[in-house]
Amino acid sequence: MSQGHPEAYGKLLEILREVDDLQRAAAVLSWDQQCYMPPGGASARGEQLATLERVAHERFTRPDIGELLDRLDGWAKGLEQGSAEASLIRVTRREYDRARRVPQDLVHRLSRARTRAFDAWLQAREERRFATFAGPFADLVALEVELTEALGYAETRYDALLDQSEPGVTTRALERLFGRLREVQVPLVQAIAEKPRRPGPEGVVAPAGSEGAIWEMCQSLLRDIGFDFRRGRLDRSVHPFTTMFSVGDVRLTVRPNGLNLHNTVFTVLHEGGHALYNQGIPAEFEGTPLAGGASGGVHESQSRLWENLVGRSREFWEYYLPRARQHFPALAELRPEEAYRLVNAAGPSLIRTDADEVTYNLHIILRFEIERALLDGDLPAAEVPGAWAEKMRAYLGLTPADDLEGALQDIHWAWGGFATFPSYTLGNVISAQLWDAARAAHPEIPDQVRRGDFGTLLGWLREHVHAHGAKFTPDELVQRATGQHLDPEPYLLYLRHKYGELYEL
Amino acid sequence: MSQGHPEAYGKLLEILREVDDLQRAAAVLSWDQQCYMPPGGASARGEQLATLERVAHERFTRPDIGELLDRLDGWAKGLEQGSAEASLIRVTRREYDRARRVPQDLVHRLSRARTRAFDAWLQAREERRFATFAGPFADLVALEVELTEALGYAETRYDALLDQSEPGVTTRALERLFGRLREVQVPLVQAIAEKPRRPGPEGVVAPAGSEGAIWEMCQSLLRDIGFDFRRGRLDRSVHPFTTMFSVGDVRLTVRPNGLNLHNTVFTVLHEGGHALYNQGIPAEFEGTPLAGGASGGVHESQSRLWENLVGRSREFWEYYLPRARQHFPALAELRPEEAYRLVNAAGPSLIRTDADEVTYNLHIILRFEIERALLDGDLPAAEVPGAWAEKMRAYLGLTPADDLEGALQDIHWAWGGFATFPSYTLGNVISAQLWDAARAAHPEIPDQVRRGDFGTLLGWLREHVHAHGAKFTPDELVQRATGQHLDPEPYLLYLRHKYGELYEL
Structure with a gap:
């Protein structure tokens, strides 16, 4: 993409490629870790991945990228908005500004807290007991709050994290979207639950x-x-x-x-x-x-x-x-x-990854609401299982037998993946x-x-x-692609039509 | 290894671990490249590997390692010679000094020349014609000579490269060793060649x-x-x-x-x-x-x-x-x-990787002699096939039908792996x-x-x-391990005894 471009653009691409090479290398190591690595390789592999991520992050946040972006500002203004060059500069600026806002010290503390939370999560799963996870999880939530404050946000702390997984999507927009989905899907699930259960x-x-x-x-x-x-x-x-x-x-x-x-x-x-x-x-x-x-x-x-x-x-x-x-x-x-x-x-089920098209979004909405309350300080980490059970009853009419069927089922929080669940529902809608x-x-x-x-x-x-x-x-x-904004109605229409016919509702 | 050690030792370990993580990551990428990577991944993978190697080399040659090594000098003198700490400091010093002697610019020119030589080698193999490889190979040899001058050496240019693959082994010692092997193995091969050939x-x-x-x-x-x-x-x-x-x-x-x-x-x-x-x-x-x-x-x-x-x-x-x-x-x-x-x-054969115990070292000696002559300027790259044929006749009594059976058979030179063949023979001897x-x-x-x-x-x-x-x-x-210096006699005794009996010599 660099022919006939300013020299600064070529230099920017060169640095971005170096960062990308390091990130892709991490992807290879992570793939091998999940597909082929013998157990003996685990601890060194963790170190190797941490080093690659740290070196890539350090390289990406060095001031030379900011200087190049500044030098390219004038040139970029004259570019067509949807061109690759304009997009590249816009996306790089967005990610660079985000990355620079997070102090290196916080990155380290988050990384350590995630490791501790992940270990506690594994232990808690064996015991089927959320309480074992609650302490390290509370520490992690506190650091995620610190992260949202470092990143900054317009309305809610959740916005700060959501902007990373879903650029341009706001908590307010999600709430409107999820409200509408809940309104249609909860009664649909109830209607299906009254019919005889079929094998899947x-x-x-x-x-x-x-x-x-x-x-x-x-x-x-x-x-x-x-x-x-x-x-x-x-x-x-x-x-x-x-x-x-x-x-x-x-x-x-x-x-x-x-x-x-x-x-x-x-x-x-x-x-x-x-x-x-x-x-x-x-x-x-x-x-x-x-x-x-x-x-x-x-x-x-x-x-x-x-x-x-x-x-x-x-x-x-x-x-x-x-x-x-x-x-x-x-x-x-x-x-x-x-x-x-x-x-x-x-039909309603307790485990998100087993959920069908009709119930899936309700599992996500439940998690979104709990994440929001955690970040806003309205729900202490230790009380997650109670909130979970209550919402599970309200949306799906079910009660988990233990925490493994409840708040311990997903890996996301233990790995510090906050505000990533909504992507699943956005995926359904889109x-x-x-x-x-x-x-x-x-x-x-x-x-x-x-x-x-x-x-x-x-x-x-x-x-x-x-x-x-x-x-x-x-x-x-x-x-x-569609001429429309993000809109839940086509998905809801699809669900009502398909399952209305299938279950004679 | 860092408990109760000077602070500088802990810092040194930290940097070495970072370099090691990057090098091991490159090893994972290279393994995948050879075992699993689809063809479409080739060009990006080459870039990723080059970046990892460059970043690791840059990190390893930054002056802070030298400063830490200087600070550890006094402490290291008081350590037991064979201790892990003393060895670590000695080996790191050796590799650091070597790496610092090579200008970054030469590293880049060598890397480019290797890529060109490798491509030419692939092409030359298809044509079964060394001449296609000779030009890029000559360029590469010239850069290897430049490398030996940058690294420095005691007696021969070959020493400069050999010291990397075989620390402490000199060209002079190799010549003595190889002379002795040739003296015993050439007649042994001739004697076996006179016997009826057996299936392998x-x-x-x-x-x-x-x-x-x-x-x-x-x-x-x-x-x-x-x-x-x-x-x-x-x-x-x-x-x-x-x-x-x-x-x-x-x-x-x-x-x-x-x-x-x-x-x-x-x-x-x-x-x-x-x-x-x-x-x-x-x-x-x-x-x-x-x-x-x-x-x-x-x-x-x-x-x-x-x-x-x-x-x-x-x-x-x-x-x-x-x-x-x-x-x-x-x-x-x-x-x-x-x-x-x-x-x-x-029995004598043309291809090194097919060679048996009796003939293997002769394939190596031939390559060693050609490498030496190339580095000393006594043999132009274009004349390698002639020298190859002559030595092949003298040591094994065979003549390659074409260059694919001769000087194009190994990948080593095309990848810039000079002075690495002797390791095979040292391996046999040891x-x-x-x-x-x-x-x-x-x-x-x-x-x-x-x-x-x-x-x-x-x-x-x-x-x-x-x-x-x-x-x-x-x-x-x-x-x-053995109480003896490196010595070819046990290997020669083994060969004469085993093959004397097998072939009734």
Whole structure:
């Protein structure tokens, strides 16, 4: 991107590439840690990752970046707003200013507090007892509060953290969004809960010994949706994830012992959605802060779109049932319509990662409300389990048997991942907006899905989402792609229509 | 190691650990590059590796290390010579002084010249024509000469480079050693060449479809010799290698399609020897320059010892033949004595990596002599193929059909790996010295090998070699372990005895 640009722009790119190389190296180490590392490597690997992150952070916050950005100010003003150069300068300025606001000392204290909280969380999970986690967690919350004060915010402390995972999205906007979702989804869940419970895809299991065939199936499904194995690969890890070492090297994982329909087909579609996004980032963004997704929520919109709007559709199962039948005997007698009902079984559950489309957002809203109260000092850390139980009853009508089924289930807080849960819900919301826009532009998409042809859909996502990398905020991106602001109505309409029909509501 | 030490020592360790973390991160990236990376990741990976190496080098050559070393001088003088602290300061001083002598500008020019030479080498191999490589190679040789002048040397330019791969070993000492080896091995090779040629282990192949069973066999052989899979793992790569991400995480590889006896049993024993060395480095050395082998040659002594002195012994094949028979039908009818003869088939060959124990050193001596002449300006790069052919005839009685069978066969020069070939021969020489010393201390070792019990041997190596990490120079280490200086006679005696009997000479 640097031809015919000011010298300062070339210098800026050079420094950003160095920082990016160090961050991508950390991604490789983290991937290996989860996929291949033997237990003996754990403690040194932790040190190596901490060093890479520290060196990258130190390099990124040195004043020369600020000086280069200042020198580029005048030039940048003359650039077209949506150009790669203008976006690069804007995004770099945003991240640089953020990073500079956090004192090195606070970075260190946060890092140590996270390690302690994580260890306590592991211990607390073994004991199934939140109290063991509460002390280190309270310390961590206090430091997160300190962090919000260092970063600064317009209205709420939550804004300070949210601005990192979802640039431009405010707590106030989230509250409005979540209020509307709760209003529609809580009664929808209650109505479904009154109907007889149906078996879901977790119960559809391949026979032992078919690991090799299932692995082939995962790879071929990925290939079908458009994943390019010359520019990425599939591995196994306990917690499925997707990462990116460069625009030409995107890695995703499924569970090592994933023999049920959920762990294979839906995990492949979910992580495959993330991976297709990463593979669609333009090569010219390589080495810059633009070489990633627009936000956690936009990334999640891609995984949700492939997992739910494609993968849980009637059309998909007309195409995929004959293939899935080869490996899952329980599907042998099913017609596509029955398979469609099976993969869309819904109902309240205690664990977020097991939740279906109808209940998922309620799990997120519960966490968002607790996070807000923690940061504002309205809820002491020790009282989280009580607040959890109360909200779980109100939104889903369930009560956790113990803390492992409750506030200890997610790793996020223990790792200091505050204000990241809302991205999941934003992903659901955005996925429906994109799906509607893609089908409006190409009404033939559902018919193509029925034939296992995903090219038109992927092409539309490439052009309207992937090609922009991190150039725009989530709202800007959604506007450009759909002509609308972030809006929960398409998702709610989709839910009511689909589950109204499925459960005869 | 830092309890009760001067403050400067703790600070030094801190910086060394940071440098080490960056270097180990590079090792992870390089391992992935060879084992798992898809083609699309290649160019970005090259950049990431270059950045990690540059950042690590910049950190290591900053003056604060020199200042800390100066401050520690007085304290270090009072330390016991063989203590970890004294060795750490000595080794760090040696590497720091070396690194500081090379101007950053030369580092960059060398790095660029290596990339060009490597690309030309790949092209030249396709054309099987050295001339295509000669130009970039000549440029690289000129820069290597410049490097030797920057580093300084006592007698020959070769000394400057050799001191890096084999600290304390001089060109003069190598010449004496190689002269003696040539004197005995050239006639030995000639005598064997006059005998009928026997089939070797490369021809013993497992049936297609047994990849899974062969993989299990490799893992179980590794386990048998003492490799700890909780602190390491085995993977596949086109060129087998061993690396180390930390004391608790040692990785080795075999060929992805290795279905012959050579690619499995002998590669596992060879890389396994390296890997056992790495797993034997004391955890207290973690993060310092002591957490590695004493030199390339000492590392090679471990791989050669397990591959040749153990793996090509009669005793080993009494233990291993029944196991190998399960996978290699050609072994079904053989008695152990016949298997022993099979795996020790010898004879001159053109390719170093295919060479047997008797001819191997001659391949190295040829390269050493050419490298010396190149650095001294006595041989223009373009004339390497002629010199190669002449020496090949003199030492092995063979003539390469083309340059691919000659001077283009090794990657070393194309990557700028000058003065590293002698380590292979030093490894052979040292392996015999260690083997003799271990058996002198524990005469029961051969009998134990016959039963598949390698514990006593490994225990002796752990104590006398592995436990020292990089504390000593190769000669110091050999002296401490065997009571003798580096000496070719034990290896020559071993060769004459073994092959005299095998070939009735």
